[in-house]
Amino acid sequence: MKNKKFGNHAQKSLYRTVTKMVPAVLTALIATALGFIALYTSPVPMIQDFGKMLTAGMIISFIVGVLILIPILFTRDKFFSNKQSVSHTKKVKKVSKFETLLGQFTKRLVSLRWLIILLAFFTAGFGIWVDLDAGAETDVESFMPQDLQALDDIHELRDVLGTTEKVSILYEGENILSHKSLSWVESTSQEIKNEFGEIVVESNSITEVLKQLNEGEVPAQAKIEEQIKTIPNQQLKLLVNESETKGVITVGIKHLEAEPLKSFIKNLNQYLKDNQPENMKTTVTGKAVLDVEMVTALTTGRYKMTLLGMVLVFFGLLAVYRHPIKAFIPLIPIIFIIGWSGAVMYLAGISYTPLTATLGALIIGIGTEFTILIMERYYEERESGNSSIDAVIIANQKIGKSIFASAITTMGGFSALLASDFVILSNFGMMTLINISLAFFSTIVVMPSILIIFDRFVKIKYIRTNER
Known part of the structure; x- marks a missing residue:
């Protein structure tokens, strides 16, 4: 299929989107849904319904994107695009300033990969340690x-x-x-x-x-x-x-x-x-x-739900990739995010509430989507013959911009909770914004180092022999 010829630019874009992007997004969707399944184990019906609505919303978004958004974009490019502009884009490889900055930034990051991993490990470890004894705000009147x-x-x-x-x-x-x-x-x-x-x-x-x-x-x-x-x-x-x-x-x-x-x-x-x-x-x-x-049911067992979510995601990815290392790589940044979130709450003096106790599953859902998309693009570039350094730079350049846009829009939606008069909702909104920011940071800053370090454990097809 590599030599497949297309009648026009729109057909080529459609083919690449359906064969490359849709499977990656579907894998991320499956992993995210498995992470949310942990919420179903809560004895509180409110939390179970929250997990169900999150899962249903993701599935609907995926269906809308595949069956409505992609056809709309294809129709626009096929029937309403300017042929002169399409011809021009073929000749000139457009690289935005944002992508250029991401490429330079990523190149610097991979040169410091071991320092980044050590700092991430120790700061996340501190966060998990202090979070084990974190208090929970249980006075219902304080939520009003x-x-x-x-x-x-x-x-x-x-x-x-x-x-x-x-x-x-x-x-x-x-x-x-x-x-x-x-x-x-x-x-x-x-x-x-x-x-x-x-x-x-x-x-x-x-x-x-x-x-x-x-x-x-x-x-x-x-x-x-x-x-x-x-x-x-x-x-x-x-x-x-x-x-x-x-x-x-x-x-x-x-x-x-x-x-x-x-x-x-x-x-x-x-x-x-x-x-x-x-x-x-x-x-x-x-x-x-x-x-x-x-x-008690709301505020206890949060680590149990989080661990269950991570185990489900791991086995789900293992079924998809049939490779334990590839299944484990997207979860490493999630572990860091969970630790950092606990450290932020400790340093800011924020106590858990019945809503923020569910953030572990939410972190898994949002974080795995980001990390899987980066990883998928990385291995796509590796299979195309790029070295591990070049592959991770290209992956961060091309997918990083999309992840940034996704993170910003998600944060915009949750920021509406900050305006709530109910303290429990505003705190949940604040911690969700912080965790989405940490998910973006972990994906863009830490994930490249993880991919480089674990690259030797994943067998890649069509690798150049003089890549390093």
């Missing part, structure tokens, strides 16, 4: 606009009542309205206040209502059934079920972030387990418990 009137109202209400958050203790037994059971409910309510006095503000249960009807004392067994009948049905349903086998102790607590709240719930469960009667079963539940589980 701080000048929101509703937030001020919550703070004012909390000052008046002492609490706006509650934890429910569900207790089950055969006869929860017996005097023995009610005595346990009363003593447990009081002991929880004493045991967790710095956190617990108040508690409410069926015994509090009965005490109001019985001069501040839990009534004797003979009076319990009679006084229960005097309690309004709507109020009674909040404390005891109709079959009288389940009851609730509502515990009002101070406002806590997720980690202290998680610790309190754990200690409360242990306390109830140690002081639970044989005929009673207790469970700590309520919205606060669900919030803790949700935030």
Whole structure:
């Protein structure tokens, strides 16, 4: 097919695009989608849906590019281009100033390749080390606009009542309205206040209502059934079920972030387990418990998702290239980006949020697209007979400009999040911009050195014997 003749310049461009560029972009698409699959493993449906929408958006973009954009460009060049300008471009090899600068820059980079790799390795290692102990912002109120009137109202209400958050203790037994059971409910309510006095503000249960009807004392067994009948049905349903086998102790607590709240719930469960009667079963539940589980699921396991994404991408590329080194090369800059991202967050004092905890998978998705495109062009030039140095310079010149444009447009889209009043969204937008910048930097600056160093491990067809 190398000697294939074309009727015009448009047909030649179409042929080269379909045979050279589309397969490279498809490989990058597959790798990116595999990286996003890690998001599907999150126990939180919101993160799963985020991964699905990212994957769907990429697939749609690829289809639109192949089936709509390429035909439009072909139609323009075939029917609406100026023949004189086409003839002129054949005679003059146009090299933009940007490409010239990239070529000179890349030539300097490869001469310092070992220094670049060492610096990248140590800085990324530092970032990963400090990121292992990075904190996570888990206070939901800190994610909201701080000048929101509703937030001020919550703070004012909390000052008046002492609490706006509650934890429910569900207790089950055969006869929860017996005097023995009610005595346990009363003593447990009081002991929880004493045991967790710095956190617990108040508690409410069926015994509090009965005490109001019985001069501040839990009534004797003979009076319990009679006084229960005097309690309004709507109020009674909040404390005891109709079959009288389940009851609730509502515990009002101070406002806590997720980690202290998680610790309190754990200690409360242990306390109830140690002081639970044989005929009673207790469970700590309520919205606060669900919030803790949700935030914990969002902010933990980020390295697990990232590693899973990288493993999936590696095996995906291994299936495509059938060469372990070629499958591993695009992932090396990604490891650096993950480390640098952690270092930036540490040095800037930025804590993880439920959204930024997903950045690992996003880095893999965006970064592998860049690195695969550079690598594909590099090996295309190598197979054409260029030396490793020349091949990497040409690859950076020709693909670097496209990657720069892609990075700028992607950053432009995510920069809209910076205008959000919600801190969680603006922080996510900021870290995404930083990570896209790091992905571009790693691809243009570090990837050439990686390609040169690993070149000897990849067998190339049609290599000149005197290339070095």
